[in-house]
Amino acid sequence: MLSNLNLRAAIISISFLIVVLGLWQMATAPQALVGGTQELTEYELMMGIGAQTSGIPAPSQVISHAISELSQPFYDAGPNDKGIGLQLLYSVGRVLAGFGLAVVIAIPLGFVIGMSPVLNKAFDPYIQVLKPISPLAWMPLALFIIKDSNTSAIFVIFICSIWPMLINTAFGVAAVRNDWLNVARTLELSKLRTAFTVILPAAAPTILTGMRISVGIAWLVIVAAEMLVGGTGIGYYVWNEWNNLDLASVIFAILMIGIVGMLLDGVLVQASRFVRYQD
Amino acid sequence: MTAHYLQIEDLARTFPQPGSKIPTTVFEGVNFSIEKGEFVCIIGHSGCGKSTILNVLAGLDHASAGHVIMDGKVIEGPSLDQGVIFQNHSLLPWLSTLHNVTFAVRARWPSWSRAQIREHSVRYLEMVGLESVLDRKPAQLSGGMRQRVGIARAFAIEPKLLLMDEPFGALDALTRGVIQEELLKIWARTHQTVFMITHDVDEAVLLADRVLLMTNGPNARVAESVLIDIPRPRERATLHEQSAYYPIRNHLVEFLVRRAKTLSIAARDTEIRHSPKIVNPVKTDPWPPRPAALHAR
Numbered sequence: 001m002l003s004n005l006n007l008r009a010a011i012i013s014i015s016f017l018i019v020v021l022g023l024w025q026m027a028t029a030p031q032a033l034v035g036g037t038q039e040l041t042e043y044e045l046m047m048g049i050g051a052q053t054s055g056i057p058a059p060s061q062v063i064s065h066a067i068s069e070l071s072q073p074f075y076d077a078g079p080n081d082k083g084i085g086l087q088l089l090y091s092v093g094r095v096l097a098g099f100g101l102a103v104v105i106a107i108p109l110g111f112v113i114g115m116s117p118v119l120n121k122a123f124d125p126y127i128q129v130l131k132p133i134s135p136l137a138w139m140p141l142a143l144f145i146i147k148d149s150n151t152s153a154i155f156v157i158f159i160c161s162i163w164p165m166l167i168n169t170a171f172g173v174a175a176v177r178n179d180w181l182n183v184a185r186t187l188e189l190s191k192l193r194t195a196f197t198v199i200l201p202a203a204a205p206t207i208l209t210g211m212r213i214s215v216g217i218a219w220l221v222i223v224a225a226e227m228l229v230g231g232t233g234i235g236y237y238v239w240n241e242w243n244n245l246d247l248a249s250v251i252f253a254i255l256m257i258g259i260v261g262m263l264l265d266g267v268l269v270q271a272s273r274f275v276r277y278q279d
Numbered sequence: 280m281t282a283h284y285l286q287i288e289d290l291a292r293t294f295p296q297p298g299s300k301i302p303t304t305v306f307e308g309v310n311f312s313i314e315k316g317e318f319v320c321i322i323g324h325s326g327c328g329k330s331t332i333l334n335v336l337a338g339l340d341h342a343s344a345g346h347v348i349m350d351g352k353v354i355e356g357p358s359l360d361q362g363v364i365f366q367n368h369s370l371l372p373w374l375s376t377l378h379n380v381t382f383a384v385r386a387r388w389p390s391w392s393r394a395q396i397r398e399h400s401v402r403y404l405e406m407v408g409l410e411s412v413l414d415r416k417p418a419q420l421s422g423g424m425r426q427r428v429g430i431a432r433a434f435a436i437e438p439k440l441l442l443m444d445e446p447f448g449a450l451d452a453l454t455r456g457v458i459q460e461e462l463l464k465i466w467a468r469t470h471q472t473v474f475m476i477t478h479d480v481d482e483a484v485l486l487a488d489r490v491l492l493m494t495n496g497p498n499a500r501v502a503e504s505v506l507i508d509i510p511r512p513r514e515r516a517t518l519h520e521q522s523a524y525y526p527i528r529n530h531l532v533e534f535l536v537r538r539a540k541t542l543s544i545a546a547r548d549t550e551i552r553h554s555p556k557i558v559n560p561v562k563t564d565p566w567p568p569r570p571a572a573l574h575a576r
Contacts, residue, residue, distance in 0.1 A: 179369035182339055185357040187386040187436070197382070201373045277373035278418035 057248040065248040098157025110169025135160035149229035161214035168210025172203030204275035283312035290345035306499040320483040323493030362438035368425040377413040403435040423454035443475040494543035504555040530560035
């Protein structure tokens with residue numbers, strides 16, 4: 001039954017891909033000229049009406065481009081010509097730096113806020129105001145204060161990934177069952193031991209959910225941030241190829257962003273399996 | 280005054296009442312004592328404050344008046360001297376059966392070696408018949424097994440006083456019977472001092488040396504201390520064959536059905552310091568009148 005289900009899902013999945021690629025290929029196929037032998041006016045020539053292909057590359061072109069790019073992903077031929085792998089590594093590096101910094105601050109802070117109803121109330125207004133701010137709105141301020149575009153990009157990642165982790169950690173810690181805390185109290189565990197041996201494992205699944213949301217947002221934001229700061233990274237690559245009007249590269253980069261995002265999420269899904277418990 | 284192992288003196292608890300300046304008194308003037316190694320059950324209708332009394336003994340709650348003295352010291356907060364078994368098992372779901380117990384044993388004896396902690400924990404898990412499921416998580420155990428892990432954990436830390444708040448309330452009748460016998464066995468081996476809340480008269484008669492009867496709340500009191508004069512070891516299957524069984528059982532049921540309410544009303548008018556009357560149904564009242572309803576057929 002299960003293999004049957006998988007099989008049917010796979011058939012639908014692949015058919016869908018074939019239909020979409022087919023439609024795309026047809027839509028971008030060179031069109032026969034309407035007038036046939038008629039001369040084109042100068043205006044029509046300028047607008048590219050007579051061109052044999054439309055501006056959007058066909059899937060076959062994107063695939064062949066992808067193969068050539070992926071055959072040497074890490075080449076570096078100057079600032080405007082780097083391999084896709086290298087650009088992705090720059091982006092992942094920034095995401096991990098900003099995200100890591102956010103983990104170091106958000107989880108202990110969330111712990112303290114979650115354990116203390118007073119601090120929870122005290123910090124709540126700030127969190128509610130700061131949370132909805134688009135992380136890119138911080139960019140000018142970051143650039144002015146930090147005076148370094150790379151560090152500013154990391155700061156923007158930091159500021160956008162801190163909120164989901166902070167909120168989830170505080171919520172998870174506050175929601176730890178009273179029974180379990182009473183067990184810790186009757187065993188005379190110190191505050192620190194209670195935090196590490198009871199509260200942390202109890203809240204870990206919620207904390208990891210927060211981390212998953214954060215890393216997802218961070219990966220969304222890095223593309224936009226790198227378009228702004230430029231230099232290196234997958235966001236810069238997309239923008240650069242747009243300026244070159246190389247849409248095959250843009251489409252290829254879009255797919256790569258999706259795949260890397262999926263892998264980042266997958267790592268945290270695996271991690272959350274270690275801390276998950278069934279109640 | 281003779282020093283008892285556990286002495287509860289003039290305990291009272293009031294709760295502020297919404298919309299009124301006069302707080303509600305759940306219970307007041309509660310006096311009783313428990314000797315070392317004694318198994319005491321407390322029975323009363325819902326709302327008489329049994330759980331609050333237990334929580335005060337555990338140090339998890341505080342009384343509005345009065346105090347609790349155990350082994351010469353006033354109980355002021357939760358400690359390893361008071362073990363608690365809650366109604367809903369309260370095992371840590373991310374730890375295995377064994378680690379739920381070693382977790383507590385390590386807290387009790389921090390200087391013990393790993394092997395010593397394990398050996399001690401396994402011994403107690405064996406006493407409740409769980410040696411074959413040491414590595415399972417609580418979610419993979421049946422409700423009865425989970426409660427047995429809770430029992431093993433509480434006995435393993437060898438507290439001065441073991442408190443049980445309706446430990447079998449959430450279990451079906453068959454499982455409950457099996458675990459009551461497990462509890463009798465482990466208690467017979469350890470002679471732990473136990474204070475237990477129950478709603479089940481038969482359970483109290485099977486397990487306890489003494490049953491405390493509470494009148495209805497508000498202003499509830501401990502009215503009687505009933506001796507369960509049935510020799511040990513007791514067995515569930517043969518308990519009703521004991522000549523003392525029916526007099527005791529009838530006395531308890533009759534109290535709960537009738538006198539819990541009337542005594543409660545009477546007690547509200549008296550301000551005297553109240554000590555429970557010690558009753559031995561076997562000697563004082565060989566065959567008390569059955570409630571009329573039971574006579575009807």
